[in-house]
Amino acid sequence: MSSLIVRLPNHLGDACMASPALDLLASRGHALTLVGRAWARDLYAGYPWPMLTLPGARLARVRALYALKRQLPRATYALLLTNSFSSALEMRLAGLRPIGYGTDRRGWLLARSFAVPERWGSDMHTVEYYHWLARCVIDRPIPAPTRIELRLAPAAYVHARWALEAAAVRLPFVMLCPVATGLHHGHLKAWDGFPRLCADLVLTGHTVVACPGPGEHDAVAAAVPRAVLLPETDVAGFAALLAQARLVVANDSGPAHLAAAVGARLISVFGVTEIDKTRPLGEHAQVVGSGRGWPDYGEVRSAVFAALAAG
Secondary structure, X not given: OEEEEEEOOOOHHHHHHOXXXXXXXHHOOEEEEEEEOHHHHHHOOOOOOXXXXXXXXXXXXXXXXXXXXXXXXXXXXXXXXXXXXXXXXXXXXXXXXXXXXXXXXXXXXXXXXXXXXXXXXXXXXXXXXXXXXXXXXXXXXXXXOOOOOOOOOHHHHHHHHHHHHHOOOOOOOEEEEOOXXXXXXXXXXXOOXXXXXHHHHHHOOOOEXXXXXXXXXXXXXXXXXXXXXXXXXXXXXXXXXXXXXXXXXXXXXXXXXHHHHOOOOEEEEEXXXXXXXHOOOOOOEEEEEEOOEOOOHHHXXXXXXXXXXXX
C-alpha cells in the first residue's frame, strides 16, 4: 500500500467536494494521511485516515510537516488539493515532495505537476476538478462522481442529539443556513430573503432552527430572528443535524455542500456564484436562482413549501 499525504482545501465546501477524490485514492490502495485545518479532523472522523492539524503560523506548519515526514516512508508524496504557491512552498521547506496542479506559478516547486483540465475554464464542476487530480495520481480514466457521500462517525449523531436536547427541539425541523462569508467578485453571497422565509415557516407551524458556526451567532440571530438557535457544535455534529433535518435551506456555501454530502433534502439559493462549478451534488439537492442574480422571494418560497409538501 502506497503512503500519500493529502493537503486538504481550506474551506468547508471545498473539503466536502474533495471527498470523492479521497475515496478514489483510498480505493486504489493509497494509505492516506490528511493535512489541514482543525475542523477537518471532525469532518473526516468517520474514516480511518490519520490527520495532522496545521498550526496557524507558517514556521510552525513547516515544523509540523517535517515531523510528519519523519514518520512516513521516504518516497511519500504530498498531494495538494490547494491551488496556492504557499502550500507547495511549505511542503518543500519541510522536505516533502508535493504534487498537484501547476497553479499560481508553483510548478517548479512540485515533484509532479499536472495541467489544469481545459474544461475547468468552462463548465467543469469543482467535485470533478478534485476528482480529476486524483485520476491523474492513479493514472486511470475513472468517471466523475455525480454525488457526494460523506461518512459520519457515530459521535456526530451524539453531538447532534445533545444540541437538539439543549434547545428543546424535537423532529421534524427545518434548518436555515443564512450566512455565507466573503464576497464573490465583489458581491455578497448571502440571500436577503431568510428573515421573511423564517417568519413564513414559523407562521405555518414549522419548527425552524439554525446552528451558528464560530463567530456567527449575532449574524445568524439577525438573519433568522424567529428561529431556534442551537448551541454551537463541531462540524461533524452540524453535519448530523443537517442529515436529520426535514429540509435545509442554504446559500451557496459550506453548509449547503455539507448538507448535500450527508444526503439531506436541500434547497440551495444562488445569486452570484457559478452553478456549473459549485451547485451542491446530491440526490435530494435542488438549486433555485442563478449566477446572474438572486431569485424572487416567491420562487424560493414556492420551492421550499413544495419540498416540505413532498416529504
